[in-house]
Amino acid sequence: EDQKKQQTVKSSDPYSSDPVRHPALRINSLKPFNAEPPPEILSDSYITPSAIFFKRNHLPVPQVDPDSYQLRVEGLSEGVLMLSLKDLKTKFKKHTITATLQCAGNRRSEMNKVKQVKGLNWGIAAISNATWSGARLRDVLMDAGYYPDVSQWARHVQFEGLDKDVTGTTYGASIPLNKAISEDGDVLLAYEMNGEDLPADHGYPVRVIVPGTVGARNVKWLGKIIVSAEESHSHWQQNDYKGFSPGTDWDTVDFKSAPAIQELPIQSAITMPADGAVVDRSDEEVTIKGYAWSGGGREVVRVDVSVDGGKTWQVAQLRSSEKEQAPAPSPPPGQAWAWKLWEVTAPLPQEAQELEIVCKAVDNSYNMQPDTVSPIWNLRGVLSNAWHRVKVKVRED
Amino acid sequence: EDQKKQQTVKSSDPYSSDPVRHPALRINSLKPFNAEPPPEILSDSYITPSAIFFKRNHLPVPQVDPDSYQLRVEGLSEGVLMLSLKDLKTKFKKHTITATLQCAGNRRSEMNKVKQVKGLNWGIAAISNATWSGARLRDVLMDAGYYPDVSQWARHVQFEGLDKDVTGTTYGASIPLNKAISEDGDVLLAYEMNGEDLPADHGYPVRVIVPGTVGARNVKWLGKIIVSAEESHSHWQQNDYKGFSPGTDWDTVDFKSAPAIQELPIQSAITMPADGAVVDRSDEEVTIKGYAWSGGGREVVRVDVSVDGGKTWQVAQLRSSEKEQAPAPSPPPGQAWAWKLWEVTAPLPQEAQELEIVCKAVDNSYNMQPDTVSPIWNLRGVLSNAWHRVKVKVRED
Ligand SMILES: [Mo]
Ligand SMILES: [Mo]
Numbered sequence: 153e154d155q156k157k158q159q160t161v162k163s164s165d166p167y168s169s170d171p172v173r174h175p176a177l178r179i180n181s182l183k184p185f186n187a188e189p190p191p192e193i194l195s196d197s198y199i200t201p202s203a204i205f206f207k208r209n210h211l212p213v214p215q216v217d218p219d220s221y222q223l224r225v226e227g228l229s230e231g232v233l234m235l236s237l238k239d240l241k242t243k244f245k246k247h248t249i250t251a252t253l254q255c256a257g258n259r260r261s262e263m264n265k266v267k268q269v270k271g272l273n274w275g276i277a278a279i280s281n282a283t284w285s286g287a288r289l290r291d292v293l294m295d296a297g298y299y300p301d302v303s304q305w306a307r308h309v310q311f312e313g314l315d316k317d318v319t320g321t322t323y324g325a326s327i328p329l330n331k332a333i334s335e336d337g338d339v340l341l342a343y344e345m346n347g348e349d350l351p352a353d354h355g356y357p358v359r360v361i362v363p364g365t366v367g368a369r370n371v372k373w374l375g376k377i378i379v380s381a382e383e384s385h386s387h388w389q390q391n392d393y394k395g396f397s398p399g400t401d402w403d404t405v406d407f408k409s410a411p412a413i414q415e416l417p418i419q420s421a422i423t424m425p426a427d428g429a430v431v432d433r434s435d436e437e438v439t440i441k442g443y444a445w446s447g448g449g450r451e452v453v454r455v456d457v458s459v460d461g462g463k464t465w466q467v468a469q470l471r472s473s474e475k476e477q478a479p480a481p482s483p484p485p486g487q488a489w490a491w492k493l494w495e496v497t498a499p500l501p502q503e504a505q506e507l508e509i510v511c512k513a514v515d516n517s518y519n520m521q522p523d524t525v526s527p528i529w530n531l532r533g534v535l536s537n538a539w540h541r542v543k544v545k546v547r548e549d
Numbered sequence: 550e551d552q553k554k555q556q557t558v559k560s561s562d563p564y565s566s567d568p569v570r571h572p573a574l575r576i577n578s579l580k581p582f583n584a585e586p587p588p589e590i591l592s593d594s595y596i597t598p599s600a601i602f603f604k605r606n607h608l609p610v611p612q613v614d615p616d617s618y619q620l621r622v623e624g625l626s627e628g629v630l631m632l633s634l635k636d637l638k639t640k641f642k643k644h645t646i647t648a649t650l651q652c653a654g655n656r657r658s659e660m661n662k663v664k665q666v667k668g669l670n671w672g673i674a675a676i677s678n679a680t681w682s683g684a685r686l687r688d689v690l691m692d693a694g695y696y697p698d699v700s701q702w703a704r705h706v707q708f709e710g711l712d713k714d715v716t717g718t719t720y721g722a723s724i725p726l727n728k729a730i731s732e733d734g735d736v737l738l739a740y741e742m743n744g745e746d747l748p749a750d751h752g753y754p755v756r757v758i759v760p761g762t763v764g765a766r767n768v769k770w771l772g773k774i775i776v777s778a779e780e781s782h783s784h785w786q787q788n789d790y791k792g793f794s795p796g797t798d799w800d801t802v803d804f805k806s807a808p809a810i811q812e813l814p815i816q817s818a819i820t821m822p823a824d825g826a827v828v829d830r831s832d833e834e835v836t837i838k839g840y841a842w843s844g845g846g847r848e849v850v851r852v853d854v855s856v857d858g859g860k861t862w863q864v865a866q867l868r869s870s871e872k873e874q875a876p877a878p879s880p881p882p883g884q885a886w887a888w889k890l891w892e893v894t895a896p897l898p899q900e901a902q903e904l905e906i907v908c909k910a911v912d913n914s915y916n917m918q919p920d921t922v923s924p925i926w927n928l929r930g931v932l933s934n935a936w937h938r939v940k941v942k943v944r945e946d
Contacts, residue, residue, distance in 0.1 A: 330733065410851070411913050413915060414882075416915065417914055417917065456796075462924055465794050484727065485727060516808050518810060518812075518814045520814065522917045527853075527909065527920065528917055537917075
């Protein structure tokens, strides 16, 4: 039904060339396209298949010809560097990482239940994990004339997408220069996702992957890179994607007073069972599954799960690879870019007619998730990382 | 009284040569000496005077002769490097940073109220801020023969103190190699605190300062540095200073299952008014002060304060310098090593007879403090960073 809608629109519609999408996706917005996979499918594979990887587009998907594609790199004293797709693939070493991307608005629907916020009503699946291959941004900047003294005046690396609105304004964002240039930062100009060309929805032919950093800075359909003393002037860097106190409203908000979101805080959620599910008393136990991830390359070291609303806790089993595979080796400190999937089987508490299942994760800086949503509520509904809670009924046989 | 006790002990007592301490300190343990300043004094100065900087000794204070002091650096292929105090001061560039140190057990007393834990009953002042000067560990390791290939086999840098127990076992700890060697890591072999020689209680003549990292790794009275494939084998690295789930007790704990604490999570506390204080209704408002800090060089970007137990919140004013001084410039991302002091004046809520004042801080990765103590309770009472709460009575005039 949704696919049909997309295909029958008039060609004057800037979204008319958007790609066909997987029917299992839960659509939050059709134009621009924003959708997330069903949670129980999400936690079924360690590497999220590209087709069901959450989609977060701000604008129509641009159609980019790979043969004439040119990436512009500017702001360095050697002048402008232009790189073709072939240049990117052949002049620089191909680097592969596994990294989780998460939308700043993941789990926004829980904030909406406290008090209405502005933004797409994401569930718990605006997060996915993939392998990404491409040139390191560091290597490209070196080739474009970066040398250590540049850090005396430059502070940020700006990215511009080729996606634009009707006025011609392109999507844009920036990251701190030290993340871009650090050997351990692992920022990629990626041309492959899960071993294939980037899909149209994920930035074909080239996107930025900024591991450990909010999705919004991982600019897709990359057109331009600018080394700069200033952050991106784009709406999304300056007046969006920032966190505020719960007492701040649209009348009092001063976007200059808060930093642009870069690294994200510790996060986890329960993908199974779903809220409102029913378990049989005769089963005697319930298996609970979910994901956990933290920003800034901080590794998830523990997930605590409760079936009594947080009074008592069990420690879940963590997994860093597909079910049948050997566990992946631990990444170096500060480079844990990928999520962990977790699972725990808990005995059904005697006499309980309803379980409140809760999860909370801990990263290797021992950051914890806040207990409740209200005190972290913010007008834009971002950074929603309170304990995730689902209620499950116990059916007596 | 406590000072007298120290001075009259027999000389066979290994603590007999411990220094005289400031009488304002609140003593948690006399041998080894552990003490914290009164909270309202702590937040009175941005740079904590050395005399009232919290003291956390694991063992007797060793007496080290500066003229014969030799620091041993080993584990690198060029063999052992020995450095005198003069070598450290003259062969390497002097580097100065302002950094906050916090004991892993700061605010442990709040966990003790939930359920008894093992450890010193610290209040909220096992944290302090100072300037530190010394040689960069990075520069010393380079001089000792470090080259990039070392990171192929080495993972940690171990430190041994000159303080020892009756069996001769010295205090020890380690940090990840990449923190030690990174240009942005700012790890110092410090010989000055607040512009003077290190005091005896703070590691004279040389200690390690690992900014952003738990106090326990900032080894005092430094005797030896070992570049190694393994973490320190010391008790404090292996079987202490780790975090566990609230359900883990001394019968079930497996110390190998948790990482050694390195970077600390976001923290804040109210230093004024004190719990149980009284404010007059006719004052119409109450001024609230405190500190906020986060580990890993993450900058505190906001402190929220509530006078109604967390229902409504105000944003506090942050301060990064002494009261009369101009604000310090923002540090580069990832190098915010120093705390912020904060202050807010809140109107007294009408009709309230008692206020529950609460604070919570946010760092630039938007990590938040957990709401309550019980779900982060752990058997060792470390990492106690729930919202800080104090109750204040309103006296009707
Ligand atoms: Mo996003
Ligand atoms: Mo400590």
